[in-house]
Amino acid sequence: MKNDLKRREFLTSISMLAAGTLLPGSAFNFGGSSKLKVCLVGTGVRGTSFWGKRLVENYSDLLVFVGLCDHNAGRLEYALEYMGVDCPTFLDFPTMVETTKPDLIIVTTKDSTHHEFIIQGLEMGCDVLTEKPLTTDEVKCQAILDAERKSSKKLIVGFNYRWSPYMTKIKELLANNTIGKVTSVDFNWYLNTHHGASYFRRWHGLRQSGGTLWVHKATHHFDLLNWWLDSDPAEVFAYGALEHYGSNGPFRGENCRTCEHKNDCKFHWDITKSERMMNLYVKNEHHDGYIRDNCLFRPEVNIYDKMSAQIKYANEVVVNYSLTTYSPFEGWRIAFNGTEGRIEAWHDIPYNDDNNLSQAELHALEMDQSGGELDYHPMIVHKNWNTHEVVQVGSERSGHGGGDIRLHDKIFRNPDNPDPLKHAAGIRDGAMSVLIGIAARKSIEANEPVRIAELTDLQPRAKRI
Numbered sequence: 001m002k003n004d005l006k007r008r009e010f011l012t013s014i015s016m017l018a019a020g021t022l023l024p025g026s027a028f029n030f031g032g033s034s035k036l037k038v039c040l041v042g043t044g045v046r047g048t049s050f051w052g053k054r055l056v057e058n059y060s061d062l063l064v065f066v067g068l069c070d071h072n073a074g075r076l077e078y079a080l081e082y083m084g085v086d087c088p089t090f091l092d093f094p095t096m097v098e099t100t101k102p103d104l105i106i107v108t109t110k111d112s113t114h115h116e117f118i119i120q121g122l123e124m125g126c127d128v129l130t131e132k133p134l135t136t137d138e139v140k141c142q143a144i145l146d147a148e149r150k151s152s153k154k155l156i157v158g159f160n161y162r163w164s165p166y167m168t169k170i171k172e173l174l175a176n177n178t179i180g181k182v183t184s185v186d187f188n189w190y191l192n193t194h195h196g197a198s199y200f201r202r203w204h205g206l207r208q209s210g211g212t213l214w215v216h217k218a219t220h221h222f223d224l225l226n227w228w229l230d231s232d233p234a235e236v237f238a239y240g241a242l243e244h245y246g247s248n249g250p251f252r253g254e255n256c257r258t259c260e261h262k263n264d265c266k267f268h269w270d271i272t273k274s275e276r277m278m279n280l281y282v283k284n285e286h287h288d289g290y291i292r293d294n295c296l297f298r299p300e301v302n303i304y305d306k307m308s309a310q311i312k313y314a315n316e317v318v319v320n321y322s323l324t325t326y327s328p329f330e331g332w333r334i335a336f337n338g339t340e341g342r343i344e345a346w347h348d349i350p351y352n353d354d355n356n357l358s359q360a361e362l363h364a365l366e367m368d369q370s371g372g373e374l375d376y377h378p379m380i381v382h383k384n385w386n387t388h389e390v391v392q393v394g395s396e397r398s399g400h401g402g403g404d405i406r407l408h409d410k411i412f413r414n415p416d417n418p419d420p421l422k423h424a425a426g427i428r429d430g431a432m433s434v435l436i437g438i439a440a441r442k443s444i445e446a447n448e449p450v451r452i453a454e455l456t457d458l459q460p461r462a463k464r465i
């Protein structure tokens with residue numbers, strides 16, 4: 001009885017999180033299992049930790065892993081041990097789905113392959129939960145939209161940032177019309193020489209794998225903007241360049257481990273110091289040739305390291321956005337201008353925040369999933385003709401500002417909790433956020449504005465549905 005209730009709760013969560021049509025509960029079939037049967041494809045760092053070990057440790061009363069899939073046999077073996085599960089493993093995705101008949105498939109492969117597993121998963125009769133970004137180009141995006149419309153199953157996009165208390169406070173202030181109608185936004189995101197640089201070492205440095213940081217990284221930021229402004233993007237004009245990493249570097253080597261420039265390179269990263277990185281990647285290089293501590297000055301790098309865009313929304317809001325990848329510190333700031341005032345918010349601007357943590361320590365805390373202490377972060381609400389007010393918001397530093405934990409709880413533990421600020425994200429949210437990045441890429445290539453409506457059959461709306 002208790003498990004039946006849990007399963008019904010999960011059904012509700014799927015329909016709440018999907019922005020498309022709602023289906024009656026009877027449309028779902030969970031077979032005879034008393035727990036949600038989950039398969040995961042892509043047993044890399046995100047799959048085995050956030051969507052793996054963390055689910056096993058916190059939600060085993062509700063779900064059971066019935067299959068893991070990856071094209072790297074060594075990483076699959078390591079995933080079993082790291083996650084603490086003993087389910088079968090598969091190199092072939094359709095065989096896994098046919099054999100294990102899961103209720104839910106979690107997709108955590110590299111970005112350019114998400115569409116394969118989303119589409120096949122839906123076609124094979126499973127609900128699908130995908131990591132961001134939904135996908136990397138407009139053709140794949142349209143194929144996902146078509147597959148979801150044909151399927152009776154649902155697709156969830158794991159947007160974790162929305163769920164942090166700080167981001168939620170911004171949404172609440174805007175939804176309450178605190179500064180009247182928002183007319184323009186300035187949004188700047190700074191990736192530092194640790195985290196920002198790491199993208200250029202990995203598959204993320206190739207646009208054919210991650211769609212450039214316009215898609216891989218900025219999908220988070222564009223999703224926040226779409227959600228905060230409660231409108232769809234209509235047009236994008238962008239500039240971008242690769243001026244720092246890739247072939248711009250003064251020297252290069254095979255990888256950090258063997259590099260003769262170890263002592264001269266400020267970006268040198270010793271992967272051998274991390275047991276987890278060694279087990280996950282280095283020990284399994286011979287299976288697929290993927291080098292995790294690749295040289296960030298290798299000439300194959302073909303993404304932008306400097307990005308700037310103007311986004312015009314269907315409700316006439318104009319956004320100035322920029323993304324930097326070699327900042328001395330990692331943080332962001334945003335300002336909303338409204339007809340009745342202004343909101344300024346920021347995170348981790350060292351000159352504004354009073355902490356002594358190093359950039360490496362801050363990044364480790366951000367990625368940590370253990371919960372942790374509450375930190376208080378200010379934002380400014382300044383109404384026209386008034387003095388400004390400082391609003392303090394408490395949030396965890398770990399797991400994307402507390403967003404990761406809240407996203408999991410919403411999906412698996414408390415799906416029936418009310419969602420007045422519409423945190424739950426579905427396919428339209430996933431699509432609209434990547435379409436801004438895809439439009440930005442196209443705009444740089446064509447040197448002209450790109451209309452969102454021209455990319456897929458989704459038509460931008462002044463107020464989101």
Ligand SMILES: NC(=O)c1ccc[n+]([C@@H]2O[C@H](COP(=O)([O-])OP(=O)(O)OC[C@H]3O[C@@H](n4cnc5c(N)ncnc54)[C@H](O)[C@@H]3O)[C@@H](O)[C@H]2O)c1
Nearest residue numbers: 042043044045046047070071072108109110111113131132
């Ligand atoms: N929401 C967040 O904050 C967040 C954080 C980190 C990563 N991510 C997302 O999670 C996903 C995984 O990222 P990661 O950092 O774990 O990368 P990773 O390289 O560590 O893992 C990817 C895994 O997918 C496997 N893989 C790749 N292509 C495959 C294919 N065609 N078939 C089977 N297996 C395949 C690889 O072997 C690897 O094990 C990405 O989409 C990334 O954008 C999201």
